[in-house]
Amino acid sequence: xxxxxxxxxxxxxxxxxxxxxxxxxxxxxxxxxxxxxxxxxxxxxxxxxxxxxxxxxxxxxxxxxxxxxxxxxxxxxxxxxxxxxxxxxxxxxxxxxxxxxxxxxxxxxxxxxxxxxxxxxxxxxxxxxxxxxxxxxxxxxxxxxxxxxxxxxxxxxxxxxxxxxxxxxxxxxxxxxxx
Amino acid sequence: xxxxxxxxxxxxxxxxxxxxxxxxxxxxxxxxxxxxxxxxxxxxxxxxxxxxxxxxxxxxxxxxxxxxxxxxxxxxxxxxxxxxxxxxxxxxxxxxxxxxxxxxxxxxxxxxxxxxxxxxxxxxxxxxxxxxxxxxxxxxxxxxxxxxxxxxxxxxxxxxxxxxxxxxxxxxxxxxxxxxxxxxxxxxxxxxxxxxxxxxxxxxxxxxxxxxxxxxxxxxxxxxxxxxxxxxxxxxxxxxxxxxxxxxxxxxxxxxxxxxxxxxxxxxxxxxxxxxxxxxxxxxxxxxxxxxxxxxxxxxxxxxxxxxxxxxxxxxxxxxxxxxxxxxxxxxxxxxxxxxxxxxxxxxxxxxxxxxxxxxxxxxxxxxxxxxxxxxxxxxxxxxxxxxxxxxxxxxxxxxxxxxxxxxxxxxxxxxxxxxxxxxxxxxxxxxxxxxxxxxxxxxxxxxxxxxxxxxxxxxxxxxxxxxxxxxxxxxxxxxxxxxxxxxxxxxxxxxxxxxxxxxxxxxxxxxxxxxxxxxxxxxxxxxxxxxxxxxxxxxxxxxxxxxxxxxxxxxxxxxxxxxxxxxxxxxxxxxxxxxxxxxxxxxxxxxxxxxxxxxxxxxxxxxxxxxxxxxxxxxxxxxxxxxxxxxxxxxxxxxxxxxxxxxxxxxxxxxxxxxxxxxxxxxxxxxxxxxxxxxxxxxxxxxxxxxxxxxxxxxxxxxxxxxxxxxxxxxxxxxxxxxxx
Numbered sequence: 089x090x091x092x093x094x095x096x097x098x099x100x101x102x103x104x105x106x107x108x109x110x111x112x113x114x115x116x117x118x119x120x121x122x123x124x125x126x127x128x129x130x131x132x133x134x135x136x137x138x139x140x141x142x143x144x145x146x147x148x149x150x151x152x153x154x155x156x157x158x159x160x161x162x163x164x165x166x167x168x169x170x171x172x173x174x175x176x177x178x179x180x181x182x183x184x185x186x187x188x189x190x191x192x193x194x195x196x197x198x199x200x201x202x203x204x205x206x207x208x209x210x211x212x213x214x215x216x217x218x219x220x221x222x223x224x225x226x227x228x229x230x231x232x233x234x235x236x237x238x239x240x241x242x243x244x245x246x247x248x249x250x251x252x253x254x255x256x257x258x259x260x261x262x263x264x265x266x267x
Numbered sequence: 268x269x270x271x272x273x274x275x276x277x278x279x280x281x282x283x284x285x286x287x288x289x290x291x292x293x294x295x296x297x298x299x300x301x302x303x304x305x306x307x308x309x310x311x312x313x314x315x316x317x318x319x320x321x322x323x324x325x326x327x328x329x330x331x332x333x334x335x336x337x338x339x340x341x342x343x344x345x346x347x348x349x350x351x352x353x354x355x356x357x358x359x360x361x362x363x364x365x366x367x368x369x370x371x372x373x374x375x376x377x378x379x380x381x382x383x384x385x386x387x388x389x390x391x392x393x394x395x396x397x398x399x400x401x402x403x404x405x406x407x408x409x410x411x412x413x414x415x416x417x418x419x420x421x422x423x424x425x426x427x428x429x430x431x432x433x434x435x436x437x438x439x440x441x442x443x444x445x446x447x448x449x450x451x452x453x454x455x456x457x458x459x460x461x462x463x464x465x466x467x468x469x470x471x472x473x474x475x476x477x478x479x480x481x482x483x484x485x486x487x488x489x490x491x492x493x494x495x496x497x498x499x500x501x502x503x504x505x506x507x508x509x510x511x512x513x514x515x516x517x518x519x520x521x522x523x524x525x526x527x528x529x530x531x532x533x534x535x536x537x538x539x540x541x542x543x544x545x546x547x548x549x550x551x552x553x554x555x556x557x558x559x560x561x562x563x564x565x566x567x568x569x570x571x572x573x574x575x576x577x578x579x580x581x582x583x584x585x586x587x588x589x590x591x592x593x594x595x596x597x598x599x600x601x602x603x604x605x606x607x608x609x610x611x612x613x614x615x616x617x618x619x620x621x622x623x624x625x626x627x628x629x630x631x632x633x634x635x636x637x638x639x640x641x642x643x644x645x646x647x648x649x650x651x652x653x654x655x656x657x658x659x660x661x662x663x664x665x666x667x668x669x670x671x672x673x674x675x676x677x678x679x680x681x682x683x684x685x686x687x688x689x690x691x692x693x694x695x696x697x698x699x700x701x702x703x704x705x706x707x708x709x710x711x712x713x714x715x716x717x718x719x720x721x722x723x724x725x726x727x728x729x730x731x732x733x734x735x736x737x738x739x740x741x742x743x744x745x746x747x748x749x750x751x752x753x754x755x756x757x758x759x760x761x762x763x764x765x766x767x768x769x770x771x772x773x774x775x776x777x778x779x780x781x782x783x784x785x786x787x788x789x790x791x792x793x794x795x796x797x798x799x800x801x802x803x804x805x806x807x808x809x810x811x812x813x814x815x816x817x818x819x820x821x822x823x824x825x826x827x828x829x830x831x832x833x834x835x836x837x838x839x840x841x842x843x844x845x846x847x848x849x850x851x852x853x854x855x856x857x858x859x860x861x862x863x864x865x866x867x868x869x870x871x872x873x874x875x876x877x878x879x880x881x882x883x884x885x886x887x888x889x890x891x892x893x894x895x896x897x898x899x900x901x902x903x904x905x906x907x908x909x910x911x912x913x914x915x916x917x918x919x920x921x922x923x924x925x926x927x928x929x930x931x932x933x934x935x936x937x938x939x940x941x942x943x944x945x946x947x948x949x950x951x952x953x954x955x956x957x958x959x960x961x962x963x964x965x966x967x968x969x970x971x972x973x974x975x976x977x978x979x980x981x982x983x984x985x986x987x988x989x990x991x992x993x
Contacts, residue, residue, distance in 0.1 A: 241533055
């Protein structure tokens with residue numbers, strides 16, 4: 089039972105810039121639960137790369153909202169949550185570790201590009217129970233990823249808040265969802 | 268209050284910023300927000316300062332009082348605040364930079380940590396190389412083993428190799444068989460794409476896997492020949508544990524290195540953060556100080572500005588201006604003193620005003636009293652110039668004194684020459700500096716000759732207030748009344764005492780004549796004849812004289828009827844034209860004369876007497892010239908008819924002038940001396956005024972008779988008829 093849907097929003101508008109761009113993403117419906125699979129193309133800035141090389145972990149935050157659009161009022165919000173995935177360089181083993189905080193999964197890469205790609209890929213993110221949706225009703229799933237500046241070490245955080253080098257964020261993408 | 272709150276808020280925010288900078292867990296998260304908030308404060312303060320500065324510049328341009336000193340104070344405060352803060356800032360930044368650099372510039376420590384890491388890696392490398400070669404040989408042996416047999420062989424092989432987990436998989440990563448040391452272990456982990464890629468290229472993979480809390484394990488992947496003998500169809504993955512001791516050491520090394528690396532890397536942002544925070548704090552402090560400088564300067568200058576404005580207001584005549592209170596310091600004392608002074612000045616002004624009003628009312632009171640006096644009052648200053656007068660003085664002197672205010676009394680003569688005697692008397696008294704005096708003087712006023720009883724006194728005071736006051740009464744009427752009464756008495760006595768014996772004397776003389784004239788002859792008869800004739804004639808004359816007196820003394824009942832004066836004049840004049848003396852009579856009569864209410868007979872006598880008087884005054888041998896004029900007079904002092912008789916004779920002598928209207932005053936040989944007194948009596952019976960004056964070539968008598976308030980037209984016809992009959 090696979091229901092694939094391409095995001096409605098226009099893709100790759102800022103592919104040249106540093107940040108995150110959705111490469112592929114779809115809503116998958118399991119037996120009881122709707123899942124989100126999203127793969128982003130991450131382009132890190134020099135500062136972020138530098139920090140990674142120096143052992144500073146980078147945390148990706150996926151922000152998800154499921155809403156029911158209403159015509160004359162604000163959209164009703166069913167679910168809102170965020171999920172984090174961390175990328176860190178392990179100096180002793182010369183390996184990159186991608187750690188999903190939600191599942192606790194730890195994946196190890198020796199190539200950086202593959203590690204970054206894995207870091208910016210979130211698969212099987214549970215959205216909500218199927219029974220939470222009314223039958224026949226239309227819903228919207230919105231999601232974006234960003235570099236979580238709050239997770240940076242404290243001295244870096246202030247600079248990161250001020251500097252555009254650290255503002256790594258994707259657009260909001262929307263997927264329709266039928267109840 | 269708002270200022271104190273803002274100040275407290277800023278202090279709290281700065282304190283939090285300082286705490287946050289020191290890497291506190293709670294405030295660390297707030298740090299960027301605190302920075303943001305403080306930046307907003309900074310912008311707000313900057314706005315406030317710009318606003319204050321603009322205001323100050325505008326005030327300075329307008330030249331508002333106190334702006335100059337405000338500029339000076341603000342400049343002073345700002346310099347006082349800026350210099351020490353800048354010095355502290357400079358040294359703080361220097362210290363901060365050098366301090367942080369020196370803290371992280373521990374080269375020896377860095378070297379040691381890097382060496383430890385390298386050593387650890389070298390140690391692992393050796394072990395990994397060994398494991399790789401063992402795995403490679405094991406994989407080679409697997410070439411003979413089919414996929415179906417693999418699980419059994421793998422287990423054996425794993426034990427030989429000492430691996431924690433041994434997995435045989437297809438080149439795509441699909442697991443064929445696996446064997447794990449822990450039976451409970453889950454499905455073996457599929458190698459990541461980068462490892463598979465490398466193996467597909469025919470190169471084995473060996474590396475350390477940092478697997479979280481489990482520590483480190485060594486992962487080795489080597490290509491294994493396929494079951495059918497084809498090489499590189501399969502992959503053999505072995506996971507080898509590391510002894511707990513090594514694991515702990517490796518963890519420690521990794522931890523130390525990562526930390527050291529991170530801290531070294533973060534020194535620059537840390538320095539930047541500190542500098543940013545310090546700069547922000549400094550800027551906030553400086554701006555707050557500058558703003559406070561504006562505030563303090565304004566507070567300090569405010570009383571001075573008030574004082575300047577207050578002084579200006581007082582200078583412009585706005586007394587009593589009160590300034591707002593300005594604290595308890597010396598400036599406040601100054602402001603209080605100013606308020607006190609201003610209040611007193613205003614009070615003094617009000618007192619002066621009220622006393623002025625009082626003086627004015629007293630003056631008005633005095634003027635009213637003076638105005639109602641029937642006596643004339645004139646006040647002169649020390650130099651003899653006219654200062655004050657009353658209405659009665661105006662009337663008595665017949666001159667509007669207002670136009671002579673401040674001028675010497677002598678100037679009155681330009682208007683009324685008849686006042687010469689009065690002016691001369693006053694000047695003489697002033698020259699003598701008489702303190703108090705009383706004197707009678709006769710002047711010629713508008714109503715003819717007047718006798719004034721004057722009394723004078725010098726006023727107390729100096730040049731401004733001193734002077735003289737002269738009070739005078741017109742006593743003409745009084746004196747005249749006294750004289751008239753006296754003469755009336757004389758006349759009655761004469762009539763009584765003299766007339767009575769006259770008749771027997773006359774009768775006796777006549778009898779004597781009748782009896783004796785025929786008896787005597789010759790010379791005796793002539794003497795008797797002449798003697799008795801003389802007695803009879805003289806007695807007749809005496810009788811006539813006494814009769815005249817009687818008539819003078821007797822006041823007949825007037826028969827008041829409407830009378831046309833012009834008609835009366837014409838009648839009388841006609842009589843004289845027909846007379847023997849044939850005088851030259853010229854008439855200048857006003858034809859629009861109103862009718863009088865008078866006794867026609869008495870008026871006729873008046874005219875007779877006047878004409879006769881003029882004729883008698885004519886020198887012998889000269890022809891008498893007489894001019895009679897009448898006109899209507901209507902002014903504020905008199906309303907009626909004026910009749911003038913002017914002759915061209917020698918005029919009245921100075922002696923006669925004073926007693927012209929008294930009986931027995933005559934310059935003529937003939938006449939009883941009662942002509943003019945009777946004329947005056949008739950005029951007074953008709954409530955009229957008579958005056959006589961000498962002109963350059965003759966004399967003039969003026970008679971003024973009042974007309975009644977109501978017109979007397981109803982009597983007009985009767986009067987004419989009456990007049991014509993006579």
